[in-house]
Amino acid sequence: MFDYLFSSSAWLSGLLIFCLRVSDMTLDTLRMLFVVRGRKAIAWTLGFFQAAIFVIAITRVLSNLSNPLMVLGYAAGFATGNVVGMLIEERLAIGHIHLRIISPRRGAAMATLLRNEGYGVTEIPARGKDGMVSLLSVSVLRKDVDHVESLVHATDPEAFMTSEDMRPVRHGYWRA
Numbered sequence: 342m343f344d345y346l347f348s349s350s351a352w353l354s355g356l357l358i359f360c361l362r363v364s365d366m367t368l369d370t371l372r373m374l375f376v377v378r379g380r381k382a383i384a385w386t387l388g389f390f391q392a393a394i395f396v397i398a399i400t401r402v403l404s405n406l407s408n409p410l411m412v413l414g415y416a417a418g419f420a421t422g423n424v425v426g427m428l429i430e431e432r433l434a435i436g437h438i439h440l441r442i443i444s445p446r447r448g449a450a451m452a453t454l455l456r457n458e459g460y461g462v463t464e465i466p467a468r469g470k471d472g473m474v475s476l477l478s479v480s481v482l483r484k485d486v487d488h489v490e491s492l493v494h495a496t497d498p499e500a501f502m503t504s505e506d507m508r509p510v511r512h513g514y515w516r517a
Contacts, residue, residue, distance in 0.1 A: 437480055
């Protein structure tokens with residue numbers, strides 16, 4: 342068996358399983374993110390291909406447990422596929438983000454700037470630890486978050502900003 346580990350077929354089998362698992366888990370990660378965002382057709386399609394690849398990979402591994410490289414490829418592909426799926430989803434930037442921006446001094450100026458840039462902003466007066474602050478509520482496309490963050494930082498470097506994924510229920514004002 343030890344000699345078998347030095348054969349090219351053992352390594353190719355392990356590499357094949359690794360590639361299948363990376364593909365499988367990448368699709369699985371993307372599928373789950375589309376499920377959360379309510380994108381049924383895309384989630385179904387990704388799930389179909391993910392399941393098919395999984396069945397092929399697990400069948401090959403279970404039929405050849407004497408090759409530890411296949412088990413190693415399976416585990417490494419699982420871990421790598423999760424990360425690859427997250428990186429792809431991050432690049433796609435699909436969906437909406439709700440931003441809460443707290444500014445102790447420049448809230449009105451920031452709201453005006455964001456509105457001039459085409460974003461819908463709701464201003465809410467609030468009380469912080471040291472007195473009154475402006476709480477701005479802004480819902481943006483995920484691909485616009487970095488731009489909004491740079492605008493906020495340029496206007497008020499001390500502003501506090503949080504974000505959370507959201508799924509719109511009813512459309513109000515959205516940047517075109």
